[in-house]
Amino acid sequence: MSFQRSHVQTLKNRLREVPRFITIVAGPRQVGKTTLVRQTIEDRAHRFVSVDPAGEPWTRSIASSARGILDYETADIDGAPRNAAWLIRTWQAARAECEAHMERNSDQPFIFVLDEIQKIPRWPDTVKGLWDADRARGLPMHVVLLGSSPLLIQKGLTESLTGRYELIRATHWSFVEMHHAFDFTLNEYIYFGGYPGSAPLIRDEERWRNYVLASLVQPSIETDILQMARVDKPALLKQLFTLGAIYSGQILALGKVKGQLQDAGNETTLAGYLDLLGNAGLLMGLQKYHVGAARKRASAPKFQVLNTALMSSATPYTFAQAQADRSYWGRLVESCVGAHLCNSARSQEDISYWRESPHEVDFVINDALRRTAIEVKSGPSVGALGGMDEFAKQHTGSNTLLVGTGGVNLTEFLSYPLTHWLEAA
Template sequence: MLSRALLPVLRDRLTNSAKIILLYGPRQVGKTTLVRQVLTELPLRKLEINADELRYVDVLSSRDLNQLKLLVDGYDLLFIDEAQRIPEVGLNLKILHDGLPQLKIIVTGSSSFELANRTQEPLTGRTWTYTLFPIATSELRAQYNPFELRQLLDQQLIYGAYPEVFSLPNQQDKAQYLRELSTAYLYRDVLEMANLRYPDKLRQLLRLLALQVGAPVSLNELGNALQMSKDTVAHYLDLLEKAFVVFRLSGFSRNLRKEVVKMDKVYFYDLGIRNAVLNNFSPLNARPDAGALWENFLVVERRKRNAYAPYPALPYYWRTYTGAELDYVEDVDGQLAGYEFKLTKKASNAPASWVANYPGATYAGINRDNYLDFVL
C-alpha cells in the first residue's frame, strides 16, 4: 500500500487539534482508505458512518443535539464518509462540535460544490480542509527510485494515477477500469450537483476540453460548437471543476495590452480519465497528442506537489498576442519562475519578451531527463 502524503498531516491534526477535518477529493482516489489507515494508528474508539446509509441521515440532519449525542455516545471520534449527502450537514456538525468539543470529527466528500456549500458558513473557523488527489509522483517516490519512476512515466501519461490502476495486471484491465470509472462516477457527481438540462452536452464538452489540453480555451467557441450559450458552458465547466474532473489555469500578466489573460487553459486532474473520455489508450510513441499529455502531467503533478508541501505558489500560463509563450509560470511572493515543457530534451532559451518584461524572473525547460526535480 502506498503511503499517502496527507497521512502524517491528518494524524497530527486529529491528535493535536480540536477542529473538524474536511477531506475533499475525486471518487475512488482513496479518501476512505486513507482515513481508515490514519484511524488504525490512533488509540481512539471510532464511529464510522457512510452517509449513503439512510439510518444515519435523519439523525445527522436533525439539528437536535440530544439525538446527535445519542448517536456518538461512547465514541472518541466520528468519521463521516461522503458527507455531502446529508442535508444541512454543516449546521449539524457545528451543533455537534460546539456541544461536544472533545469529540474528534473527520469528514470526507467527493464534491467540493456540495460539501463546501453546506459547511462553509456554519463551520467558519472550525475546520482544517485538505484535498486528496490521484497518486502523486512524490508519493510514488517513497517506493520507487528515480530509475523506476522513469520506467513508470509512460504508464502515468496513458493510464493516469488512480490508485487501482497501479494494482491492475495489464493494459486491457487498466483501460476497462478507467472507462467504467469515467461513466459510473465522473458524470454521476456532476449530474447530481445540478439539474442539467442537457447531460449529453456535458459529455461533448468534456471531449472538446480533452482535445484542447494545453491551449487557451474560448467559451464562445465551445458554446458555438455545442450550440449552447457562453454562460451555460461556463456553468458546466464550473461544475466539472467542483467535481474534481478538470481545473483551470489563468493567464499571467502585468501588462494587459500585450498579454493574453481573457482565456484560461483547462487541464484534467487525471490523464487516465482524459484518455477514457477520448477512448484512446494508444502508446505514447503512437500519439499526436503526446505533447499535450506531457504538459497536463507536469501541471497537475506540480499542483499536487504544491498542495501537499504546502508551497505558496500562484500558478499561471503566459502568452503574448505576438505569439511568445511559456507553458507554466509560478509567482511566489512576487518572484516569477517560467517553464517550458518538452518531452524530448531540447535546449531552448526564454522568450525575449519574457526576459525584457520580467528581468528578475527565472526560466527552465522541463523534459523527460529532468522532470523529477520539477514534480518532487
C-alpha cells in the same frame, strides 16, 4: 504494510491535539480518502460511520477497554433515511461512546468519522449545532468528515461552518506515490495517470479505459456535480469535459469551443461548467498570466486535466500508439506537468500560462513574491526558447525553468511540489 500517503501523518498530527476544529478530508473520487482515514485511526478509539448505506451498510466502532481493544460492528438495518434526525442520533451514539472511553482512558481523545457526509440534506447546519454543543460541554471528541470537494467546499464550509474546520486536501496521486505503491515507470504514469484503483488494470488497456470512464468519470459528473449543483444542460457539461480532456494542453477560446458543442448556450455558462469540473478534480481552465485578476479571468482558457488518465481514456490512442505519436505524447507530457503543478499547489500559489503572439510560455507559477515561467520539452532537441526569454524581459524579476529535454529531468520535476520550483528556479 500497505502504502501510506503523507496525508496520514498530517491527520495523525491533527488528532493528537486537543479537538479545536472539525477535520475535513476532501478531494476527487478514488484518491484514497477513506483509506487514509482508516489507516490513521486503526489503532485509536473511534467510531466510523458511512452515510451511504449502499456503500457500507454498517457502523464500525473501536473503543479501548481494560483488556485491550474492543472491535464490534452494528448492522444498520433500520432503513432510516439519511437526514438531520439520523445524523443527530448517530452523533449522540458517538458521544456516548466517547464518554465511556474517557472513563477508561482519559489520555487519548475519541475520534468520530462520518464518510460521505454530503449525502445528508442540509448537513452543515446540523453539524454546526452538534459541534458547538460539544465545544460548550468540553467533549474531547475529534470529528472527521469525508466527502467530495464540490459540495464540501462550496456548500457549507464557507457558510455554516466558517471558523470551525480545517481542511486536508487529498489530491490525485503523484508520480512518486504511484511509483512506490505500484512500481509505475515514468511513461506509465504519464499515460495511465494517478488513480490507485486503476493501477492493477493497466496490462489490460480496454478494461483500464472502461474502469476510468465508468467508475471514475461518470460518477464524478453524474453524482458529484449534477446532484450537487444546478446544471441546466447536463449533456453540455459532459461534452465540455470530453472536449477539454481531448484538448488538454491547448488554449481554446470558449467562443470557439461553442462551435464544437451541441446546444452550447453562452460563454458564461461554459465558464461556470468548467469551474464545476475543476472543483470535482477533473478538468481546469488555466487563465493567461496577468498582473490584474480581472484581465486574467477574461482570457481564453488553457484546458488542463487534473489526472492524465482522463486525457488518455478520452482518446483512442493505446499506450504504444501514444508514445509513437510525438505530437500527442508531447501534449500528454505537458498535461502531466500541468496536473502535477495543480495538484501540488498550496492555496496561495497560482498556475497560469502566458502568450503574446508569437511568444508563449507553457506555465507560469507564482505566489505573492515569486514568479517562475516554465517551458516543457519532450522532443529529441530543445528548440527555441523565445517565449521564456520574452516573458522574463516583460516581467522583470521572474525566474525561468526548462523541464524535460535540455533541462530539469522530468522524473526529478515530478518528485517535488510546486513550492520547490518557485524556490529552486
